[in-house]
Amino acid sequence: MTYAASFRVWRGDVTGGDLQDFTVDVNEGEVVLDVIHRLQATQAGDLAVRWNCKAGKCGSCSAEINGRPRLMCMTRMSTFGEGDTVTVTPLRTFPVIRDLVTDVSYNYDKAAQIPAFNPRPREADGSHRMQQVDVERSQEFRKCIECFLCQDTCHVIRDHEGNKGAFAGPRYLIRLAELDMHPLDVTDRRDAAQDDFGLGYCNITKCCSEVCPEGIHLTDNGIIPLKERVVDRRFDPLTWLGSKIGRRPKD
Amino acid sequence: MELERHEYDVVVVGAGGAGLRAAIEAHENGARTAVVCKSLLGKAHTVMAEGGIAAAMANLYPEDNWRVHFRDTMRGGKMLNHWRMAQLHAQEAPDRVRELEDWGALFDRTADGLISQRDFGGHRYARLAHVGDRTGLELIRTLQQRTVALGIDVYMECTVTRLLTDDDGVTGAFGYWRESGRFVAWQAPSVVLATGGIGKSYKVTSNSWEYTGDGHSLALQAGATLVNMEFVQFHPTGMVWPPSVRGILVTESVRGDGGVLKNSAGNRFMFDYIPDFFRKETAETEDEADRWYDDKKNNRRPPELLPRDEVARAINSEVKAGRGTPHGGVFLDIASRRSAEYIRKRLPSMYHQFKELAEVDITAEAMEVGPTCHYVMGGVEVDPDTEAARVPGLFAAGEVAGGMHGSNRLGGNSLSDLLVFGRRAGLAAAEHALKRIDRIALPDEALADAARAALAPFDREGGENPYAVQHDLQQTMHDLVGIIRTAPEMEQALERIAALKERVANLSVEGHRQYNPGWHLALDLPHMLVVSECIARAALERQESRGGHTRDDFPATDAEWARTNLVCSRAPDGSVALTRQPLPQMPGELAEIFEEVS
Ligand code: SF4
Ligand code: SF4
Ligand code: FES
Numbered sequence: 001m002t003y004a005a006s007f008r009v010w011r012g013d014v015t016g017g018d019l020q021d022f023t024v025d026v027n028e029g030e031v032v033l034d035v036i037h038r039l040q041a042t043q044a045g046d047l048a049v050r051w052n053c054k055a056g057k058c059g060s061c062s063a064e065i066n067g068r069p070r071l072m073c074m075t076r077m078s079t080f081g082e083g084d085t086v087t088v089t090p091l092r093t094f095p096v097i098r099d100l101v102t103d104v105s106y107n108y109d110k111a112a113q114i115p116a117f118n119p120r121p122r123e124a125d126g127s128h129r130m131q132q133v134d135v136e137r138s139q140e141f142r143k144c145i146e147c148f149l150c151q152d153t154c155h156v157i158r159d160h161e162g163n164k165g166a167f168a169g170p171r172y173l174i175r176l177a178e179l180d181m182h183p184l185d186v187t188d189r190r191d192a193a194q195d196d197f198g199l200g201y202c203n204i205t206k207c208c209s210e211v212c213p214e215g216i217h218l219t220d221n222g223i224i225p226l227k228e229r230v231v232d233r234r235f236d237p238l239t240w241l242g243s244k245i246g247r248r249p250k251d
Numbered sequence: 252m253e254l255e256r257h258e259y260d261v262v263v264v265g266a267g268g269a270g271l272r273a274a275i276e277a278h279e280n281g282a283r284t285a286v287v288c289k290s291l292l293g294k295a296h297t298v299m300a301e302g303g304i305a306a307a308m309a310n311l312y313p314e315d316n317w318r319v320h321f322r323d324t325m326r327g328g329k330m331l332n333h334w335r336m337a338q339l340h341a342q343e344a345p346d347r348v349r350e351l352e353d354w355g356a357l358f359d360r361t362a363d364g365l366i367s368q369r370d371f372g373g374h375r376y377a378r379l380a381h382v383g384d385r386t387g388l389e390l391i392r393t394l395q396q397r398t399v400a401l402g403i404d405v406y407m408e409c410t411v412t413r414l415l416t417d418d419d420g421v422t423g424a425f426g427y428w429r430e431s432g433r434f435v436a437w438q439a440p441s442v443v444l445a446t447g448g449i450g451k452s453y454k455v456t457s458n459s460w461e462y463t464g465d466g467h468s469l470a471l472q473a474g475a476t477l478v479n480m481e482f483v484q485f486h487p488t489g490m491v492w493p494p495s496v497r498g499i500l501v502t503e504s505v506r507g508d509g510g511v512l513k514n515s516a517g518n519r520f521m522f523d524y525i526p527d528f529f530r531k532e533t534a535e536t537e538d539e540a541d542r543w544y545d546d547k548k549n550n551r552r553p554p555e556l557l558p559r560d561e562v563a564r565a566i567n568s569e570v571k572a573g574r575g576t577p578h579g580g581v582f583l584d585i586a587s588r589r590s591a592e593y594i595r596k597r598l599p600s601m602y603h604q605f606k607e608l609a610e611v612d613i614t615a616e617a618m619e620v621g622p623t624c625h626y627v628m629g630g631v632e633v634d635p636d637t638e639a640a641r642v643p644g645l646f647a648a649g650e651v652a653g654g655m656h657g658s659n660r661l662g663g664n665s666l667s668d669l670l671v672f673g674r675r676a677g678l679a680a681a682e683h684a685l686k687r688i689d690r691i692a693l694p695d696e697a698l699a700d701a702a703r704a705a706l707a708p709f710d711r712e713g714g715e716n717p718y719a720v721q722h723d724l725q726q727t728m729h730d731l732v733g734i735i736r737t738a739p740e741m742e743q744a745l746e747r748i749a750a751l752k753e754r755v756a757n758l759s760v761e762g763h764r765q766y767n768p769g770w771h772l773a774l775d776l777p778h779m780l781v782v783s784e785c786i787a788r789a790a791l792e793r794q795e796s797r798g799g800h801t802r803d804d805f806p807a808t809d810a811e812w813a814r815t816n817l818v819c820s821r822a823p824d825g826s827v828a829l830t831r832q833p834l835p836q837m838p839g840e841l842a843e844i845f846e847e848v849s
Contacts (some may be wrong), residue, residue, distance in 0.1 A: 011767065029493020031608070041718040045769035046762030055499045055604060057388065058294045061554070074607050097430055098766040108292065108407075116400035117355035128352050129364035135357045139382065142357060142389060148291055159605040182355070 001028045005077070007035060007083040011047070013098045018089065026077050032059055032088065033072035036100070048099035056213060059147030063100050064089045068213045069149040093151040107148050110168040114175055115192060119184040130183045140224060141178035143214045144171060150208035150218060156201045167198030170208035170218045177222035180229065190230045199227060252702055255435045256693075259404075260283045260684035261677070261750065262424055262439040264411050264466065267295035268669030269676070270385075270445030270647025271394035277443070278403050281341040282684050284677075285437060286398065287426065289404040289461050293395045294446050296459050297669065299385025301502035301600060303369055303379025304670070305663030306344035310365040312547075315339040318844050319375055325560045325845075326528075327373040327659020328628070329798045330813065331479070332449020334547070334837035335635035336655040340671050347670035348380045355440065356393040358382055370507040373558040373661040375532075376547075382844060384502050384600045390611030390666055409435060411465070412774055413701045414473040415693055420643030421473070422691040425701040425728075429771060434702050440687035441680035443638075444470060444631060444647040449483075451626035451775075452783045454729035457489055457500040463775040464782030466651035470631045471781060471827075475640035477819040478653040478832075480629035480782075481789035482799040484660055485734050487562035489623025491580035498610045498623040501601060503662045505618075506555045506808060508597050509544055510585035512566070513617070514574035520581075521554035526566035529557055560659045560798050565624040567734050570621065580620075580621035586614055622734055626665065628656040628799055629789070632818060637679035638672055644683055648676035658798025708773040714759030717772040724751055726780060737803045741791040748784050750837050755780060784827050785819040792817055792829055 007022045033051055040047045051061040054073045061072040066087050066221055080086055094102035122128055151169040152158065168176075176193045179185050193199045206219045217223075261277040263270045266288035277284040288295065307320040320341035325332050348366065351743035352358070358380050359367040368377045382389040398405065411426040415436070423438040446466025450458025467477055488501040506512075514520045525533045533554050534540035540553035555562065566581050576582060585594055591614035595602050598613070605611040605618060630653035631640050638646045649669045656664065708714075731744035755776050761767040796802050814834050822828040 027494065029609075030495040034495045040768055041716075041722075045716065045760060046716070046767045048766040048768060052290055052296070052461065053299050054459070055299070055496070056607065057385075057600070058290075058298050058459075060290065076607070101430075101766055104291070111396075112399050117396065119353055119355070122349075122353070127365055128349075130357075130360055130368075131364050132360040135360060138353065139357050142382070142392060143256065144392075145388065146299070151780050156784045179355075182357070184352070185355075 003082045005035065005082065006088040007039070008085055009036070009039065009100070010089040011045070011099050011232070012096065014096060017096070019089075025112070028035065030077045031073055032065055032077065032086065035077065036072060036088065039214055048097070048101045050101055056147060059145035060148050062091055062147045062152065064091060064152075069152045071124060071147060071213050073147070074213060091148065093152045093158045094148075104148055107146070107171065110172045110197070111175070113196065114172060114179070115187055115189055117179060117182070118187040119187055120186050125251075128184055134183045137181045137221070138178045140216055141174045143216055144174065145214060146171065147213060149211045149213065153207045153211045155205065155207065156198075163198070163201060167201045170202070170223065172197060173199060173202065173226065174216065174218050174222035176221040177226040180226060190233045193226060194230050199230060252699060253433060254698060254702070255433065255437070257437045259283045259439045260688060261285075261441045261443065261680045262287060263445055263677070265295070265445035265447060265649070265651070266292055266405065267297040267445060267649060267844070268390050268394060268666060269673035270295070271398050272390070272673030273443045273445055273648055273677035274403050274672050275394065275397055275401065275645075275678065276674045276680040278401050280681035282441075282681035283826075285404045285406060287409050287411055287424070289408065289410050289429070290408050292398075292405050292493070294720055295391060295393055296461060297387045297391045297666070299457065299459070299500065300390070301384040301500065302371055302504045302507070302664050303381030303386045304344070304390065304666040305371065305374060305378050305661065306348045306380055306667055307341060307378060308345045308366060308368065308380065311368050315378060318445055320344070320378065321841070322844050323374050324661060325657070327661040328659050329808070331797065331816075331834060333635055333654035333835060335835070338841060339446040339635060339675070340655060340668060343671045344667040346387065347667065347674065351390065351393050354393050354397045356389055358389070369504060370556065371662045372503055372506065372556040372562070373835070374663065376629065379502075379663040384598050386409030386666065406435070408772065410774070411469065412468050414645070414704050415697055416473050416642060417691065419690075420687070421645050421822070423693055425698060427705060430766055432767065432770070434705070436478040436653065436693055436698055438691060438693050439684070440691050441644050441646065441684040443676045443680050444645070444651050445649050445676075446651045448627045448650040449779070449782045449786075450624045450627075452724060452728050452779045453499040455489065455723040456624040457486060457498055457625065463779050465775065465778040466647065467630060467785070468778035468781045470640055470645065470647060470651075471785075471819065471821050473645060474642045474821070475645055476632040477629060477785055478632040478816050479658070480627070480653075480819055481793050481817060482628035482658045483624060483786060484559055484626040484628060484799045485563040485622040485623035487559055487566050487622055488583055488620040490609065491619050491621045492578040492609060497609070499604070500623065500625065500791060501558075501618060501620050503597070505583060505585055505598060505601060508585065509589045510583050510590065511553070511555050511564070513582040513584055515576060516574060520556070520569050520574070521565055522564065524561065524568070525557070526556050526561060529561070532706070533557065536737055547635045558659055558661060563734060564801060566620075566622055576619045578619050580619040582617040583620045584617040586616055591615070594780055626650060626660055628658060629653045629659055629786070634666055636675065638676035639679060639683075644687065646676040646680050648672040658800060659837055683770065685825045705774060708758050708760045708770060709764075710760040711757065713753045714757045715768055717758050717760065717776055720751060720758065720771060720776055721779070722756050724748075724776075724783060728752070728783055729765050731781070732790055735801050735803050736790055738791060741787050744787045745784065745791070748780060748787065752780055761795040781827065788827055789817045789819060790827050
């Protein structure tokens with residue numbers, strides 16, 4: 001059941017690096033992260049990698065496995081043949097810090113720029129009443145574990161570093177969608193979505209939805225509805241007027 | 252020495268639920284506040300919590316109130332809880348849940364549009380506010396977004412290696428950036444420890460790498476005390492197969508939502524393990540237990556929902572008696588009892604987890620589960636109202652603090668604990684800081700000493716590999732200070748810990764300071780060892796069985812021990828000293844609750 005697997009792991013830092021070859025034992029039921037940990041414990045004590053939960057819940061262990069953005073803790077070794085070489089490289093869209101660890105501060109910067117949640121007042125009895133069907137739309141996006149695999153895969157920033165200033169990436173477009181659909185929130189972020197977070201850059205290739213380990217339908221349920229609402233707003237003079245002359249609850 | 256320096260009123264160590272809630276409160280009370288955390292923001296172990304937040308909101312059962320919650324908590328802890336903490340917790344939890352909604356949290360709803368609440372072990376009424384089975388993620392994301400909105404400074408991927416003190420108390424903290432290995436010092440009159448638990452000292456655990464007991468150890472070194480360290484909770488249901496996922500949590504909600512435990516003969520064995528203490532409130536037959544899910548008024552709870560210590564011990568006994576599953580666990584079956592649609596809806600993460608990691612479809616087959624080290628009830632001894640430790644300016648909240656849960660924690664009481672006591676700690680830390688802000692300094696000598704200690708593993712050559720030492724410690728605690736304990740085994744554990752200490756003094760690491768996990772582990776190991784020593788010493792001393800502490804050689808509870816706490820402190824020679832301390836007794840009006848609610 002135990003076999004010796006061939007691994008190629010990118011090692012290096014901001015000044016450069018390369019793929020290094022390892023032969024390492026793999027046991028039944030293991031995932032890629034187990035093998036990376038075995039390398040750390042036996043062959044490369046200083047191999048840098050992020051992880052926390054080892055159960056697909058924290059979104060720390062993102063990397064590219066054979067070129068595909070994946071969680072290392074949720075990629076079973078049984079999905080590869082025993083003779084296959086498994087190549088593990090850091091997320092390409094973000095600057096490398098060391099080995100498999102990248103600088104993901106772009107994401108935290110974008111998160112901080114989004115206008116904060118802003119609820120309507122509580123009801124007289126101190127509660128907020130909402131129906132399950134109404135919370136479910138935003139709940140889908142709140143499943144996000146911030147693994148940033150969607151950010152890594154989106155061509156708008158993967159292939160064009162220069163777009164990072166203008167485009168917040170799929171994770172933050174669905175955060176905007178989440179707030180827009182939140183039953184309690186009263187801030188209108190539609191202009192901001194378009195002007196500050198680059199909603200218009202997205203051309204609905206759906207690559208982000210394909211890599212999401214939480215199975216969130218980023219494009220169909222988040223980005224496309226948000227685009228539609230931005231269009232509504234821009235072409236509806238009454239909406240436009242209403243938002244300029246007074247606080248108007250979201251429709 | 253290259254050193255980055257900062258000044259704050261309050262520094263919070265740890266960015267899980269307790270840390271973030273403390274930081275928010277300190278900030279809102281005017282304190283210049285920083286959070287320092289070992290991982291990226293939003294990755295703390297709180298995300299792993301699945302079931303929910305216990306709070307007597309009475310959204311589903313109007314009969315529920317703080318008194319019932321208080322009683323359940325004390326009984327779950329086998330009456331060793333600090334009564335005042337259990338009282339504050341039960342009283343304040345509902346407000347702490349409600350304010351999360353004002354910060355954007357979206358809980359599952361009742362038919363009336365209120366926050367829905369679910370059943371959990373040891374809670375008399377359905378009481379856990381939840382979001383499917385990912386409540387911890389919702390909590391952490393909500394607090395993270397609030398922290399960011401308030402503009403609180405967060406030092407991510409930064410490890411604190413030492414607390415700095417003078418004769419009058421805390422003066423700050425010293426640490427390093429994991430990314431660069433460069434040193435940082437924070438000057439601050441108040442430090443809140445919110446570092447979580449100790450599970451990484453055990454081989455089979457649901458805890459992440461961050462749970463090295465560093466907060467417990469930092470507190471001890473700074474002169475604070477630890478209470479109840481012998482009480483370690485083994486969650487009854489961790490995954491057992493495949494080996495690489497062994498220990499990963501299977502939420503108690505599986506049982507709350509109808510799942511039952513069976514042995515290899517197909518028997519619901521929990522009926523054979525109902526202790527007298529809970530007999531009155533537990534169903535006697537499978538029929539009654541099954542009726543309870545729909546009619547809680549006229550039926551008693553299924554024994555699968557007894558407190559965690561009872562269930563973990565029962566599973567342990569079944570496996571030992573040869574009635575376990577092929578991989579050494581027992582079966583947790585919800586597939587034969589609920590529809591596939593219901594299971595996927597109520598337990599989406601569990602469905603996903605088993606499908607992806609074990610190739611098991613939980614809507615079609617039973618899961619294999621067994622006990623896993625999950626939580627330490629023991630922790631920093633604090634004042635219940637302010638979470639102040641014995642060192643002025645040092646506060647502790649969440650899992651790193653002791654007292655609240657007594658000898659055993661009920662499921663759902665952890666997330667509420669984080670919020671209630673995180674807030675109280677943040678408030679008290681902000682108030683303390685105002686009194687002392689202009690009167691502290693960080694002497695160069697202390698900083699240089701902290702730096703020297705941190706770099707020592709690089710200076711040694713040909714020493715021990717930290718991964719090997721960690722492995723041996725985990726094996727020792729697993730084998731000798733686990734669920735069932737005996738004096739000779741614990742004495743042996745203490746000998747091995749002493750030998751491991753010598754090996755830790757001789758660690759060496761390769762590479763350089765930039766993002767070097769071997770070095771990080773070398774700095775974590777002394778914490779793990781001192782905490783393991785506290786657990787083993789206290790467990791050896793307490794000659795009775797209670798909650799999360801089971802002695803094969805002393806199987807019964809003991810009236811004298813029922814009134815006694817064990818407190819660990821640091822002796823002048825650096826070893827762990829143990830003292831007995833009377834358990835604080837609750838006032839008469841609270842004691843009455845145990846008579847009025849049957
Ligand atoms: S759908 Fe839009 S956001 Fe998603 S990957 Fe394609 S361009 Fe990027
Ligand atoms: S939306 Fe999905 S892929 Fe993107 S960060 Fe969240 S969990 Fe990861
Ligand atoms: S380690 Fe948490 S998602 Fe992989």
